[in-house]
Structures are given as C-alpha cells and as structure tokens.
Amino acid sequence: MIEKRKKRKKIFYVPGMISLVLIPLFCFYHFFKVDAFMVYGSLDLMVSNKEEFEKYKIADLRKYKRFDFNDVKLKELDKVKELRFFVRDIVKKYDTINGAKIHFGSKTDYDTFVNVINLVAEEKVPTWALFENDIYVLASPKPKPNKNNYHVITCGYYEANKDFWLKEEKEREQAYQLSLYKKNWLIFLGYLGIVLLNIFALVKFNKNRNYNQK
Structure with a gap:
C-alpha cells in the first residue's frame, strides 16, 4: 500500500517577516523626514537697477x-x-x-x-x-503689416534652446537621483543584507524542522 502522505506545515518565520515589513517603512520615514523626495526649482529673473x-x-x-x-x-x-x-x-x-x-x-x-x-x-x-x-x-504696440513680398527664414533658435533646456533639466534630474542613491547607499545595502539574511535563516529554519520531523 502507498503510505499516506503527511501534510507539510507552512513555513512561518516571524522575525524575518516583521523585519521585511518594518524596515521599508523605516526607510520611507527616513526619506520623508530628510526631504529626500522634495523637488527643488528656481526662477531665472533679472532685476532692474x-x-x-x-x-x-x-x-x-x-x-x-x-x-x-x-x-x-x-x-x-x-x-x-x-x-x-x-x-x-x-x-x-x-x-x-x-x-x-x-x-x-x-x-x-x-x-x-x-x-x-x-x-x-x-x-x-x-x-x-x-x-x-x-x-x-x-503691452507692446500692434506690429505693422509687412508690405514687402518676401519670405522670412526662421533659423529655429527657439527649438534649439528648448531642446537644450530640456536636456539640462533631464541631466539635472538624473544627477539628483544619483546623489540620492549615493547619500543613502548604506540604507539600501543594509536592507538588501537583511533580506538575504532572512532568506538564509528561513531556509535553514525549514531544513531544521524537516530534520526534526523525521
């Protein structure tokens, strides 16, 4: 006869589950406390003397x-x-x-x-x-109609400048994100280490339970 299979107990590791939940919450609390996600802007103004x-x-x-x-x-x-x-x-x-x-x-x-x-x-x-x-x-006066019959060639400086400022803004945003990671790399590394440690402890805990059940 085929031996009846025993129902396997669910893996339940309380310390690991608690740390995996609480540590991300702590990280987000820290980021908001130091205004890590705050976006800074500036105004380009010229003041008349x-x-x-x-x-x-x-x-x-x-x-x-x-x-x-x-x-x-x-x-x-x-x-x-x-x-x-x-x-x-x-x-x-x-x-x-x-x-x-x-x-x-x-x-x-x-x-x-x-x-x-x-x-x-x-x-x-x-x-x-x-x-x-x-x-x-x-307000400026109404421009006079141009009576000369010729076409004006637009060199596209506006579009060139627009692309330049968009590129500058994108590079500034990338630099800010990189500085954020550099500033808080210890926190990310610590969290990754704890995740790996919990996975290792969970596997070891499961092996010990299986060994004791034999």
Missing part, C-alpha cells in the same frame, strides 16, 4: 493700474484672477496707454510671487520689469 529703471522711465511709460498683494496665496486668488483678466486684455488689445503695477507687501508669501510670475509667462506679456518690490507690466 535704479539707473536702468530711471533711464528708460518705466514708471512713466504707462497709466498703471495698481494691484497690491500683501497676504498668502490662498487669500489672494481673487486678486490674481482680476490681474490675469486685466493683463490679458491689455496684451490682446495692444494697449500702449494702460499697464499694470504689481506691488508685493511685506506679508506676501513666496507662492504668491511665483503665481504672478507664472501669470506673466502664461499670458505672454511682451515686456515687464521687476524693480524693488514692484513688477511693471507693459
């Missing part, structure tokens, strides 16, 4: 409508919306009489400033100047 500002008489070039920001972003959303409509209108109409003067008070937060800069870029403002705590927004 007093001589240039007075030389081109920017303060007197337009009849400026003043927009004051002196609070956090969430409390300034309505004002930002009003500013957007005003800027869009003067740019669309090629208004060379009116302009926008945006003033940032002492209580203005960084998010509000960045939001205004993004607004200027999104509305394709042709001319704007940052001086002290103010931004002056000016």
